[in-house]
Structure formats: structure tokens, C-alpha cells
Amino acid sequence: MKVGGFSSPEARAEYEVVYERGLAALPAPVAIHDVPTAFGVARVYRFGRPGGTPVVLLPGRAGTAVMWQPNLAALLRRGEVYAVDLIGEPGRSEQTVPIRDGADQAAWLDTVLAELDLATVHLIGYSFGGWLAANLAARAPERLKSVTLIDPVLTFGGLTAGLVVRATLSAIPFVNRWARPSFLRWISGGAEVDATDPVARVIDEGMRTYRIALPSPRLITDDQLRSLRMPVLALVAGRSVIHHPERAAARARDLLPEGQVELWPSATHAIAGEAAGEVNTRVLAFLADCDAIGKTPT
Numbered sequence: 001m002k003v004g005g006f007s008s009p010e011a012r013a014e015y016e017v018v019y020e021r022g023l024a025a026l027p028a029p030v031a032i033h034d035v036p037t038a039f040g041v042a043r044v045y046r047f048g049r050p051g052g053t054p055v056v057l058l059p060g061r062a063g064t065a066v067m068w069q070p071n072l073a074a075l076l077r078r079g080e081v082y083a084v085d086l087i088g089e090p091g092r093s094e095q096t097v098p099i100r101d102g103a104d105q106a107a108w109l110d111t112v113l114a115e116l117d118l119a120t121v122h123l124i125g126y127s128f129g130g131w132l133a134a135n136l137a138a139r140a141p142e143r144l145k146s147v148t149l150i151d152p153v154l155t156f157g158g159l160t161a162g163l164v165v166r167a168t169l170s171a172i173p174f175v176n177r178w179a180r181p182s183f184l185r186w187i188s189g190g191a192e193v194d195a196t197d198p199v200a201r202v203i204d205e206g207m208r209t210y211r212i213a214l215p216s217p218r219l220i221t222d223d224q225l226r227s228l229r230m231p232v233l234a235l236v237a238g239r240s241v242i243h244h245p246e247r248a249a250a251r252a253r254d255l256l257p258e259g260q261v262e263l264w265p266s267a268t269h270a271i272a273g274e275a276a277g278e279v280n281t282r283v284l285a286f287l288a289d290c291d292a293i294g295k296t297p298t
Helices: 009-024 065-076 102-115 128-139 161-171 176-187 198-209 222-226 245-255 276-292
Strands: 031-037 040-047 055-058 081-084 121-126 144-150 232-237 259-264
Touching: 009 065, 009 198, 031 102, 040 065, 040 102, 055 065, 055 128, 065 081, 065 198, 065 276, 102 128, 121 128, 121 276, 128 144, 128 222, 144 276, 222 245, 232 245, 232 276, 245 259, 259 276
Parallel strands: 055 081, 055 121, 121 144, 144 232, 232 259
Antiparallel strands: 031 040, 040 081
8 A cells, every 4th residue: 555645856846835825825823733643744733822622624635724714714713723734635744654444544633633632622624624524523532522514525425426537537647737627616616716816726736746545435324423422513515516415414414413414505515715704604603502512601
């Protein structure tokens, strides 16, 4: 089995220029942590001041911490936020050992939370990061006060055939030059991607320069979803192309014991950015409700 990495030193240098510009669009982190795990070193950015239960952010594929640019300032109004660059993906994390399955994915992420001394967190994941969040919640739920899943891949429904074909083409060298922009437009419901947008630039450059060697995630099972006893907010984009939205939302409603499942009819898979204001408001209200659970009225 292989590990992920940049296609060449030159490709990495080119990526670093775009990544640095993306980081500059974020609020300044108060600390940067490089956390050792059994599968490599995870780069984690800490923002804001301690206060209440911290939030941990898991991005979509190739998104890195930069993809939270539309959401981070709002989340910081409630307290401390940690943004993770995923091991095995472009960014500043470094994979050193092959990741074989969901158990390995949960293991490195649980190690990160332990090494950062985060006893209890609100975990928020978007797209592939949503799958990572659900996977951890099913395998190691002890640290999770709540889980927010923003149009998560392979969590409530299987992949569409169109997604499989387009994602495959965008990963093939020499083909991906034209396939990547087409793929990003398709994910965003046909909207043209702003070439100057820092999030889009980082994702596109990561897809171009980095060779991911992760196993394909497996659909979260019925039993795993039933096992999630913490509060779960699931935002399903009604125009998502990664799964069949109505079916995904229905399965989530049927199986999540403490689920708040919402189908947003006009949203595409790019929901976290395109509807940032609405997403931020909804997530903050959910977190406030979770924080209020168990508190004694004054």
C-alpha cells in the first residue's frame, strides 16, 4: 500500500504558494500544532480564545483548513475553533504510513484530539470530512458532545454514478487539466468557479499537485448510524450530486436517534460556502442548544 504525497518537489512548491494565499484569507491562528499519529503528522490550526466546548472542523476533499474561510469568523464568535488538514490529503499534514480502512481513519483523528487534550468537542465535517466525523462518532464517540454533518459523502447514501466517473477523470494526469474545472462547476450546480476565490484555488491546486492514496470510504452502516447517541445536525443539500438527497435525508431521519435532519432544497454540494450565512446561523443555534443541555437554570 502507498501513502499520499505531492507528485514532485516542484508541484509541492507551486501548491505552497496557493496554500499560503489561502491561509492569509483566514483569521490569524493563535497556535499551530503538528500532531504526531501512527499514520503521520496532522497539521491543526487553533483559532480564538478558550471558552466552552471547542469546535473541531474537518474539511472536504483537498479543502484543508482554508475551506472554512466563509464560516470561521462566525464560529469564532462562540469560542475556540480547531481546523484540521487531513492526513493523506494536500495541505500541511504529512502521511507516513498507509491508511487501510475506517478504523485507521478514526484512529489518527482520535489521537489528534487526545494529543491536543480535547476531552469533549463539537465535531463539524463537510463532504468527506462529514464521513470522517460520522466514522469517528461510530467508533470512538466518547469525546463528541455533538456532530454536525454538512452534505456528508457516503454517510446517508451511496455515491451517484456521475460523481464516480467525474472524480475518476479529475484524478487522471493529463486529463485532469480540463476535468478539474468541469468537476468543480458540476459540484457547484453549474455555477462558474471564481478563479480568485482562495478556497477554490486551494482545492484545484491540491487536486492538480497531490496524489491521494487513501482507501475508498465505505458507506456508514445502519447499525453505525443507530449507534450515534450524541446530538447530530445533518444538512443535506437538495441539489447535491454526491448522493440522492431525498433518499439520504430520509435514511438519516429513520436511523439517527438524536438527529436533526434538514433538506435544503435550493442548496448544492457547495452549501457551506454558497449559503454561508444561513449555514453559520443554523450551526451556531444547534451548538447553543447542545451546550445548554444539562445546564442548571439560574
